[in-house]
Amino acid sequence: MQLAWIWCTRRVAPRSVGTCRRLLSSQAHPQHSQLSKTRNIGIIAHIDAGKTTTTERMLYYSGHTRRIGDVDEGSTVTDFLPAERARGITIQSAAITFNWPPSDPKSVPQDLPSSFDTTLRSSISHNVNLIDTPGHADFTFEVLRSLRVLDGAVCILDGVAGVEAQTEKVWTQAGHYHIPRIIFINKLDRDGAAFSRTVKEVGVRLHGWPAVCQIPWWKGGSGEFIGVGDVVHLRGMLWRGATDGSQIQPSSLQELEANNPEFAEEIKKARIALVELLSEHDDGMVELFLEHDEDHLAIPGTQIVESLRRVVLQTPQTVIPIFAGASFRNIGVQPLLDAVVDLLPTPLERPEPEISLDHRKGTLAELLAGAASAESAPVAKTKGKNAKTTAAATSGVNVPEARNLQACALAFKVVNDAKRGILVYVRVYSGSIDRGSILFNTNLLTAERAPRLLKMYANDAVEVDSIQVGQIGVITGLKHARTGDTLIVYKGLTTRTQPAGGLASLQLRPIHVPPPVFFTSIEPNSLSEQKHVLDSLSILLREDPSLQLSTDEESGQTHLAGMGDLHLEIARDRLLNDFKAKARIGKIEIGYRETPTTSTTPYTHTLDRTIASKPAKATAVASISPSLPSPQQDHPDQDPYKTTYTSEDGNIITITHPTLSLASPTTTSSHLPPTLTLPQILTSIHAGASAALARGPLNHFPLANTAVDIHFDAATHIHPETTPTAISTATRAAVAASLRAANESSANVMMEPVMRVTVFVNEAALGSVVQDLSSARGGQVISLDGGSEEDDGGSGVDDGEVLRINPARIYAPPDPFTSGGAAVDVGGGLDNGQRQIVARVPLKEMVGYLNHLRALTGGRGTFVMGVDGFEKMGSQRQKEVLDGMREFV
Ligand SMILES: Nc1nc2c(ncn2[C@@H]2O[C@H](COP(=O)(O)OP(=O)(O)OP(=O)(O)O)[C@@H](O)[C@H]2O)c(=O)[nH]1
Numbered sequence: 001m002q003l004a005w006i007w008c009t010r011r012v013a014p015r016s017v018g019t020c021r022r023l024l025s026s027q028a029h030p031q032h033s034q035l036s037k038t039r040n041i042g043i044i045a046h047i048d049a050g051k052t053t054t055t056e057r058m059l060y061y062s063g064h065t066r067r068i069g070d071v072d073e074g075s076t077v078t079d080f081l082p083a084e085r086a087r088g089i090t091i092q093s094a095a096i097t098f099n100w101p102p103s104d105p106k107s108v109p110q111d112l113p114s115s116f117d118t119t120l121r122s123s124i125s126h127n128v129n130l131i132d133t134p135g136h137a138d139f140t141f142e143v144l145r146s147l148r149v150l151d152g153a154v155c156i157l158d159g160v161a162g163v164e165a166q167t168e169k170v171w172t173q174a175g176h177y178h179i180p181r182i183i184f185i186n187k188l189d190r191d192g193a194a195f196s197r198t199v200k201e202v203g204v205r206l207h208g209w210p211a212v213c214q215i216p217w218w219k220g221g222s223g224e225f226i227g228v229g230d231v232v233h234l235r236g237m238l239w240r241g242a243t244d245g246s247q248i249q250p251s252s253l254q255e256l257e258a259n260n261p262e263f264a265e266e267i268k269k270a271r272i273a274l275v276e277l278l279s280e281h282d283d284g285m286v287e288l289f290l291e292h293d294e295d296h297l298a299i300p301g302t303q304i305v306e307s308l309r310r311v312v313l314q315t316p317q318t319v320i321p322i323f324a325g326a327s328f329r330n331i332g333v334q335p336l337l338d339a340v341v342d343l344l345p346t347p348l349e350r351p352e353p354e355i356s357l358d359h360r361k362g363t364l365a366e367l368l369a370g371a372a373s374a375e376s377a378p379v380a381k382t383k384g385k386n387a388k389t390t391a392a393a394t395s396g397v398n399v400p401e402a403r404n405l406q407a408c409a410l411a412f413k414v415v416n417d418a419k420r421g422i423l424v425y426v427r428v429y430s431g432s433i434d435r436g437s438i439l440f441n442t443n444l445l446t447a448e449r450a451p452r453l454l455k456m457y458a459n460d461a462v463e464v465d466s467i468q469v470g471q472i473g474v475i476t477g478l479k480h481a482r483t484g485d486t487l488i489v490y491k492g493l494t495t496r497t498q499p500a501g502g503l504a505s506l507q508l509r510p511i512h513v514p515p516p517v518f519f520t521s522i523e524p525n526s527l528s529e530q531k532h533v534l535d536s537l538s539i540l541l542r543e544d545p546s547l548q549l550s551t552d553e554e555s556g557q558t559h560l561a562g563m564g565d566l567h568l569e570i571a572r573d574r575l576l577n578d579f580k581a582k583a584r585i586g587k588i589e590i591g592y593r594e595t596p597t598t599s600t601t602p603y604t605h606t607l608d609r610t611i612a613s614k615p616a617k618a619t620a621v622a623s624i625s626p627s628l629p630s631p632q633q634d635h636p637d638q639d640p641y642k643t644t645y646t647s648e649d650g651n652i653i654t655i656t657h658p659t660l661s662l663a664s665p666t667t668t669s670s671h672l673p674p675t676l677t678l679p680q681i682l683t684s685i686h687a688g689a690s691a692a693l694a695r696g697p698l699n700h701f702p703l704a705n706t707a708v709d710i711h712f713d714a715a716t717h718i719h720p721e722t723t724p725t726a727i728s729t730a731t732r733a734a735v736a737a738s739l740r741a742a743n744e745s746s747a748n749v750m751m752e753p754v755m756r757v758t759v760f761v762n763e764a765a766l767g768s769v770v771q772d773l774s775s776a777r778g779g780q781v782i783s784l785d786g787g788s789e790e791d792d793g794g795s796g797v798d799d800g801e802v803l804r805i806n807p808a809r810i811y812a813p814p815d816p817f818t819s820g821g822a823a824v825d826v827g828g829g830l831d832n833g834q835r836q837i838v839a840r841v842p843l844k845e846m847v848g849y850l851n852h853l854r855a856l857t858g859g860r861g862t863f864v865m866g867v868d869g870f871e872k873m874g875s876q877r878q879k880e881v882l883d884g885m886r887e888f889v
Contacts, residue, residue, distance in 0.1 A: 035470045042131040045156040046164035050186040057333040062098040122338035129472040149412045149427040152344030159193040163201040165864040182321045189225040189326035196812035203805040208320040215813045222816035231270040233301035245330020272296040273811030347470030358502040401501025407431030407489035424475045434466040443485040447495045451477035482542040515648040516561035517753040521586035529582045536579035550694040593704035594696035598746040599625035605734035616726035619717040622734035627707035650705040684724040688731025698748040753843040756868035765857040779841030
């Protein structure tokens with residue numbers, strides 16, 4: 001029998017056991033019903049693994065596009081920036097909504113059943129919000145930003161290259177956010193594809209037990225890749241009949257036994273291994289196994305799916321479902337979509353988002369529960385029966401004003417769309433954003449109206465009246481919101497007021513932007529071009545907060561700093577080509593820092609001048625000193641009269657505000673005019689000090705490892721003309737003067753970025769790579785961490801950090817072919833000759849390293865790196881670096 005969609009054939013399976021199941025009642029609240037049919041998922045992987053190719057198929061099969069886009073022809077939907085299409089890589093993550101399985105828009109949406117014992121979730125249409133993320137290391141921050149809003153992820157691996165360095169990095173980051181993940185091994189049509197080796201690498205390098213749910217089907221056992229063996233539902237799936245992959249021919253196990261006995265045998269072996277693995281991690285599967293007379297093959301596929309779902313949702317996730325395919329050949333994508341719906345969580349099944357409020361930390365639920373309990377029963381503050389209330393009351397984010405909170409959302413991505421203008425992608429975490437709502441931006445402390453709301457469906461945008469909790473949508477027409485900003489809707493808010501109770505400082509899942517290590521200078525071609533250049537830059541910065549802009553007031557030059565050379569190259573291309581800005585862009589250079597070697601005494605600066613035609617006056621007192629080189633996160637101060645900000649550069653800004661207490665930040669102090677609040681003052685001081693730290697007196701590099709102490713006495717430093725701008729300008733002047741004074745008394749020294757580099761090489765190249773890193777590049781090898789040290793006797797013990805797995809205990813079907821030189825020793829464990837070197841190396845020595853590594857390793861070596869910190873340079877190295885800089889292309 002030939003069917004257009006195989007999933008149509010398996011609506012119902014025989015009801016079997018009565019084990020306790022998690023019920024997702026469709027009779028509950030309508031919003032609950034909608035959320036239980038929503039998946040917010042991301043696709044993560046190494047560059048070129050096939051994310052965009054797979055996404056294009058997802059959109060096609062779900063009925064949102066009429067033809068399949070091709071990365072190589074530059075006709076994809078998700079890679080929509082010209083720079084992305086030209087390079088064939090994804091830079092900006094795109095968020096797109098579609099339905100899976102596809103639904104007829106005219107039909108009445110179906111409710112989910114009350115139990116999934118006999119019905120699969122994927123038999124009912126779900127709303128999938130898909131976020132495609134970039135794979136290149138320079139865009140890791142973009143990946144991190146996307147990860148925050150995901151409820152689950154599909155990790156795509158290249159079946160020839162296996163688990164690559166960048167995959168490991170993003171996988172680990174997703175693990176930190178506790179995001180449930182499944183794996184799709186792609187490109188199985190390519191010569192040298194090695195499914196088995198890749199499965200074992202998943203175990204060893206991604207530290208989880210691979211649950212093989214599909215095995216590849218090669219024609220005649222070793223020919224062309226034609227389909228998959230479905231281990232869960234015990235059948236074969238053959239893609240044939242239509243070139244677009246829309247027709248799948250299923251074969252039952254009995255049919256396979258008659259026509260393809262070896263393949264049938266392997267599916268059975270895989271099923272036994274899957275049931276055994278699930279039994280080790282899920283008590284429900286043990287029960288099922290016993291109820292089916294210990295027959296691995298007798299357990300219905302629907303029950304296996306439920307068990308897989310339970311283990312995927314465990315924290316930490318130790319079992320990783322594996323699927324197989326070749327997106328480019330249109331094989332495997334529909335069952336992968338079924339797995340997304342069947343195995344990945346709904347927004348209701350995710351932990352509550354973390355928030356910070358006036359430097360205190362908690363969860364959004366605690367804030368809302370605290371407000372609700374304060375309203376209904378003020379006595380609930382004492383430890384009572386209701387654990388939630390108690391948690392809320394003691395969490396530190398308990399403010400009664402939160403009862404006025406109508407919505408809370410994260411702007412996780414801003415895109416400048418040629419047709420529609422600025423699009424702000426949001427994930428709503430509580431309440432709903434309605435068209436026309438006033439949104440208060442807690443990062444910028446400004447309010448603006450949301451004029452239009454959209455849902456993005458591939459190339460189409462559909463206007464909607466509201467974006468509900470748990471959903472992803474787009475707001476257009478916002479003038480200020482940037483990527484990463486928290487937006488709240490608050491009862492009674494106008495565009496001129498601020499929410500009370502400290503809610504103006506509410507931040508959802510704040511993340512730290514790593515320090516930029518490359519920069520370039522930008523000079524408009526003429527004065528008349530200046531405005532357009534600056535406007536374009538400000539849009540780029542709204543889109544991507546990992547770009548930083550600073551202006552050298554003396555030279556008038558603007559500096560744009562970023563995470564990597566590709567990051568800045570793309571920014572440059574976008575500025576010149578997309579925004580048509582007319583500017584000279586300098587060479588992309590390493591972002592050195594400078595640091596003071598001595599301390600200063602407090603310096604007082606009083607600003608008294610006209611700003612924007614209004615008198616402005618403020619006083620600031622600052623001193624500086626060298627700080628310890630340990631980048632840390634902002635932390636709450638015990639002292640309510642003191643506020644500390646730390647940066648990734650190791651800068652520490654400490655503000656003492658003796659007459660103003662953080663314990664009651666919004667209570668108007670007798671020293672404060674009604675227009676100023678303590679949070680506004682702190683934000684202005686922080687902005688002023690940060691601006692001064694952006695340009696050092698020695699060589700105009702930003703400062704690192706610098707402690708700034710600011711004394712702010714409201715009694716004497718506030719004047720009738722004091723505004724937030726005046727405070728920040730006065731602070732900037734006081735800090736800059738202190739920095740100059742320190743440099744004059746004892747010269748600053750330069751610092752260079754040092755990277756933590758993880759290199760994967762074959763055993764044979766280990767010696768030469770280590771030698772190159774430590775001698776030629778001046779690096780320091782920290783560890784050699786090869787495959788052999790992983791073995792713990794096969795028990796898979798969690799050593800507190802990662803799960804070490806013996807690959808000999810992992811089931812994987814035999815590979816008919818192995819890729820060049822990467823043999824798998826299935827008996828003794830994974831030994832594909834891969835070794836891992838971890839080293840600290842100055843960034844300057846890592847420029848162009850990939851080509852060099854490829855030459856040393858016969859093309860097989862890969863590496864990832866991240867900033868480890870900044871280190872002081874000797875005077876000779878400092879001179880060499882300065883001599884080679886400041887040259888325009
Ligand atoms: N043979 C084969 N090639 C594939 C397959 N999937 C993707 N490719 C090719 O692999 C290359 C990279 O594919 P993309 O889809 O752009 O990969 P990506 O992961 O989105 O890459 P980035 O956006 O750069 O991170 C393209 O040339 C694709 O045509 C596959 O299943 N088989």
